[in-house]
Amino acid sequence: MSHIAKERKKLLARVNRIAGQVNALKRDVETAESDSECHRIMQQIASIRGAMNGLLLAFLDEHTREHIAHGKTVEERERAAEELIEALRSFRA
Amino acid sequence: MSHIAKERKKLLARVNRIAGQVNALKRDVETAESDSECHRIMQQIASIRGAMNGLLLAFLDEHTREHIAHGKTVEERERAAEELIEALRSFRA
Amino acid sequence: MSHIAKERKKLLARVNRIAGQVNALKRDVETAESDSECHRIMQQIASIRGAMNGLLLAFLDEHTREHIAHGKTVEERERAAEELIEALRSFRA
């Protein structure tokens, strides 16, 4: 069983929380009238960005452990390594 | 009128697109059965994280221009500067 | 007097510390013989990257306060805002 199946509940809770934050942001952007709301919207965006960053890093950890370190064949481990390396490009800036 | 009101349509389109990506991720996490889906979920998470990162940076740009550089009083500019500095902590790692 | 002049001592101490870390890394890369040294070199690189990240963010804070919020003319504040926005591209990934 994959790490996604094993951790599905925890992962789903995390994604659901982020979905809730994105929906709250949407409502606030729709109704924001004055500059004073800018600060709050900026904080929400920063918070969702932080949550997505943390989710990606936690996912990379599990992928590294399960599919690279514990992949059954060297081919499987090589493929999983290239998938991780592709995802790490997210942090190239 | 604030930069949020001026750019509401563009900002909403961006947030809506991200909301759609988060919902697609949710469905995929709910149904993922095998390891082969891990790669796709990892790509989705990396893509949403990148979109949130880009949204935050675009928002900081507008905030800097409108509320810091063009704030009407020095007090307003100082407050907006501290709000930006608070948001920049997101990148401290 | 600019924030660089005011904070020169602190800023120089920070840059000197980073220069020392980079020189130590250089020596370790030159002499590393075995895989066991890989971990230590990776930690050094991560540590210097973190120090440079913190230095950039601290510098952006001072630039925002002094040149954007407290710039004397709107032209000066606009120019400083565009300089900040240019530097923020570093975090686009």
Place this chain on the structure above:
Amino acid sequence: MSHIAKERKKLLARVNRIAGQVNALKRDVETAESDSECHRIMQQIASIRGAMNGLLLAFLDEHTREHIAHGKTVEERERAAEELIEALRSFRA
């Protein structure tokens, strides 16, 4: 032979270039007199930060391929995976 030994020349060239940038920054911080030099110093800091970020990511790629995917025993791969995960914390923000 480790990936550091194999790639020593390339890695050293990269570290030497960064050392040169840090020394140039040091000289500029030491002599900066006016605000106009702030922009240049900010660009140098952003550039070194970007170079260190790229170096870390390139190193993580090699570590992943050599020590995690191609580690000889599962214990070796597990240890290398935990080393990578530790380094990835650098991107947690």
